[in-house]
Amino acid sequence: MRLSIMRKGRSPYGMDRRAFNGRALVAAAALLLGVGVVTSPAPAFAAPASAAPPVKLLAFGDSLTAGYGLPEAQGFTSQLQRALTAKGYAVTVINAGVSGDTTAGGLARLDWALADQPNAALVGLGGNDMLRGLDPGAAKTNLDAILTRLGERKIPVLLLGMLASPSLGRTYTEPFNALYPDLAARHNLPLYPFFLDGVATDRALIQADGLHPNAQGVAVIVERMLPAVTNLLDSLPKAGG
Known part of the structure; x- marks a missing residue:
């Protein structure tokens, strides 16, 4: 049985199913052709400075x-x-x-x-x-x-x-x-x-x-x-x- 969210044309990640399938095909083709998929780097977060000792x-x-x-x-x-x-x-x-x-x-x-x-x-x-x-x-x-x-x-x-x-x-x-x-x-x-x-x-x-x-x-x-x-x-x- 399909999830109800899929019946409404949505992927499990909240995007339109057609868009989701399209992106999946692009990623698969890139793997077959040996082309790297460029993704945005994860944002860098500075480590919080340690508090000075009392x-x-x-x-x-x-x-x-x-x-x-x-x-x-x-x-x-x-x-x-x-x-x-x-x-x-x-x-x-x-x-x-x-x-x-x-x-x-x-x-x-x-x-x-x-x-x-x-x-x-x-x-x-x-x-x-x-x-x-x-x-x-x-x-x-x-x-x-x-x-x-x-x-x-x-x-x-x-x-x-x-x-x-x-x-x-x-x-x-x-x-x-x-x-x-x-x-x-x-x-x-x-x-x-x-x-x-x-x-x-x-x-x-x-x-x-x-x-x-x-x-x-x-x-x-x-x-x-x-x-x-x-x-x-x-x-x-x-x-x-």
Whole structure:
């Protein structure tokens, strides 16, 4: 039984049967006579360019970076990741925060953190030095060594500053508070002056321990810090540039 489409005078390919038969005869004759049939070449399509890999942003710090006391999705690096993605940045934020870490501890583990081969870094250490009353001069020396090593590897840095508690007195707070602007100037780095800006004095944004931001506090930190982070990312060399 013939297909209904053939009964209507159409070939299986949608053309008129007489035209279809005519072309078939031409092709057959060409084969018998050894004549090549010229056909149009298949259109060439350029292979899609592979997307550039995401920028790796190292968040190198202490409990504030690590997201102490919070579910992972509510911590600093996770909220920063979402905020950058929403802004259209292809970035992977690497959580290299260790709760309780000092500047000395950060310096000791820096090479381990750099094994991820980041393209840029946020450096936020010193808060635990201050809480323990450690020498601001030693903290400055440690941070200086961290920033020097990052500079040697040509990793752009945003330095995240900390402010000392006024209860420690001027003899401590003045040299401690000055170390971040001094280091930023020495290494020619952008400085975000105070990690806890807008949060430190608002009890509604702090966990019960009185020290660490809650999820809402982290959201405030990320919102305020985001322009400085995007400026850092925008300063990176573009792929192929």
